[in-house]
Amino acid sequence: MIRGYKGTSFAHDALDKVKKYWQHTLGVLQIETPDAALNIISNGWLNYQTLACRIWARSGFYQSGGAFGFRDQLQDVLSLMYSRPAIAHKQILLNASRQFKEGDAQHWWHPPAGRGVRTTCSDDFLWLPFVTLKYVSHTGDIGILDESVSFLEGRILNAGEESYYDLPIRSHESASLYDHCVRSIDHALKFGEHGLPFIGSGDWNDGMDKVGAHGKGESVWLAFFLYDILMRFTEIAEMKGDADFAEKCKQYAKKLRSNIEKNGWDGQWYRRAYFDDGTPLGSSTNEECKIDSIVQSWSVLSKAGEIERSKTAMNAAAKFLVRKDVKLIQLFDPPFDKSDLNPGYIKGYVPGVRENGGQYTHAAIWLVMAFAELKDKAKTWELLKMINPINHGNTEDKIAIYKVEPYVIAADVYAVSSHTGRGGWTWYTGSAGWMYQLITECLLGLRRKGNTLQFEPCIPEEWKSLTIHYTYEETIYHIVYIHEQNNEEEIKVVINGEEQSDAIVYLVNDKAEHKVVVQLPFKKVEQQVLALVPLLNQKRTSD
Numbered sequence: 001m002i003r004g005y006k007g008t009s010f011a012h013d014a015l016d017k018v019k020k021y022w023q024h025t026l027g028v029l030q031i032e033t034p035d036a037a038l039n040i041i042s043n044g045w046l047n048y049q050t051l052a053c054r055i056w057a058r059s060g061f062y063q064s065g066g067a068f069g070f071r072d073q074l075q076d077v078l079s080l081m082y083s084r085p086a087i088a089h090k091q092i093l094l095n096a097s098r099q100f101k102e103g104d105a106q107h108w109w110h111p112p113a114g115r116g117v118r119t120t121c122s123d124d125f126l127w128l129p130f131v132t133l134k135y136v137s138h139t140g141d142i143g144i145l146d147e148s149v150s151f152l153e154g155r156i157l158n159a160g161e162e163s164y165y166d167l168p169i170r171s172h173e174s175a176s177l178y179d180h181c182v183r184s185i186d187h188a189l190k191f192g193e194h195g196l197p198f199i200g201s202g203d204w205n206d207g208m209d210k211v212g213a214h215g216k217g218e219s220v221w222l223a224f225f226l227y228d229i230l231m232r233f234t235e236i237a238e239m240k241g242d243a244d245f246a247e248k249c250k251q252y253a254k255k256l257r258s259n260i261e262k263n264g265w266d267g268q269w270y271r272r273a274y275f276d277d278g279t280p281l282g283s284s285t286n287e288e289c290k291i292d293s294i295v296q297s298w299s300v301l302s303k304a305g306e307i308e309r310s311k312t313a314m315n316a317a318a319k320f321l322v323r324k325d326v327k328l329i330q331l332f333d334p335p336f337d338k339s340d341l342n343p344g345y346i347k348g349y350v351p352g353v354r355e356n357g358g359q360y361t362h363a364a365i366w367l368v369m370a371f372a373e374l375k376d377k378a379k380t381w382e383l384l385k386m387i388n389p390i391n392h393g394n395t396e397d398k399i400a401i402y403k404v405e406p407y408v409i410a411a412d413v414y415a416v417s418s419h420t421g422r423g424g425w426t427w428y429t430g431s432a433g434w435m436y437q438l439i440t441e442c443l444l445g446l447r448r449k450g451n452t453l454q455f456e457p458c459i460p461e462e463w464k465s466l467t468i469h470y471t472y473e474e475t476i477y478h479i480v481y482i483h484e485q486n487n488e489e490e491i492k493v494v495i496n497g498e499e500q501s502d503a504i505v506y507l508v509n510d511k512a513e514h515k516v517v518v519q520l521p522f523k524k525v526e527q528q529v530l531a532l533v534p535l536l537n538q539k540r541t542s543d
Helices: 008-026 036-057 070-080 085-096 124-139 142-146 177-188 220-239 243-263 293-301 307-321 361-373 377-387 396-402 431-443 525-542
Strands: 029-032 106-110 115-119 148-153 163-166 169-176 410-413 423-426 446-449 452-455 465-472 475-482 492-495 498-500 513-519
Touching (some): 029 036, 036 085, 070 085, 070 124, 085 142, 220 293, 307 361, 361 377, 361 410, 361 431, 377 431
Antiparallel strands (some): 029 465, 148 169
């Protein structure tokens, strides 16, 4: 071994291999847009942060842990679908192996032995079907659903027990990944008196660990999230010939949507949750946490919200949570401080810091995604620029306020008056992976489904063009968006000079280079109004 590492030539070779690895990994998708800050953060930094810090190290300056989080690393690999789908494949199967026979999963665990915590957290295990569905749709790899994975066995949590730390044993029972996902969904189909899923010891927001301390609290956000999974999983179940489970998903989704509209709507926005005693959270009746961001976002992203209500809720979120003056988006407002509400350890944070009413970037990204889903180009771009860390550190004055690395995502930005605009908890945050998805899928509208590429962009009106360089295996696609005044009603796609009748790029690994021109429909507002004039005149004449 000593002889093998002797001399400087080995070091030079090793460095060369490292450089080539990152050039290949981060160079799979490169963008050239009119915004330099967007290009910088997208072309390398986000996926470097995700892969090096979140997937490999699982450690950072603010958190030196090393553990795998069941929900955390599953979400992280969503941004690696273009560059490293094999890592996503491996992570999905690894997570499935940390699922208990009953359907729940370890909240986190330490390799190699696998010691970790079993909790009543209500969303962890649902990220397995969520990410599996995304992976299968993106890659077309349906074979992963048939891969056999074992379960864990451990003591069931006692009544009133939130968690325990232990080393579970590997079960003799194994099942396909598809069955693991089914078991996750079945485990979530438990509802409270409002017909909404139990929040347990916290849902996505771990800090709300006392909302359902006695086992009766319910989560409105989790209802949206579960609805989304049920609807998406219906297709997979039908594809697998599992008609009974497909029908079960449909029926539960239908009932869940009805209960959301009946018991989740607060008048101007959706509520966040219900405490054990039925007290609402995220309601206009609350002194603190009157409105929460993620419920409004997921009412749109899940498509479970009634559309006019969702639009009203998003407008309320923009009004009460978007702080244009200091360039941040609060998770909720007002922060927990002096009221009688006890949602959990989140109240221990200084008001306006981290989850307690600061910008929790993970949630801020979901809000921007929701505006993109609503096709609000102006708001999407305005908010995306606002949360891009490059824009928090591109002048001496700004970095004096932000105080952290401007080239990686910070998990939170403080809203407390004495430190407003200061970043915290950089590097080790799942926000990096979600930011990448926001940019590639929601803003640029690049949607890969199996061996096809489709385009649903939500780019600013003022952008005339942009270019995406995508390396598919050993083939390069140079994709140019043309966004200029035209009379097109639909997106037009031209590949190597030939127009595609279905506006879809069928990916072929022929080791060549292809030019793809995507002509986007674009009409000025004045043009749209003028186009209506003949119709109005015609109607007036007929009247």
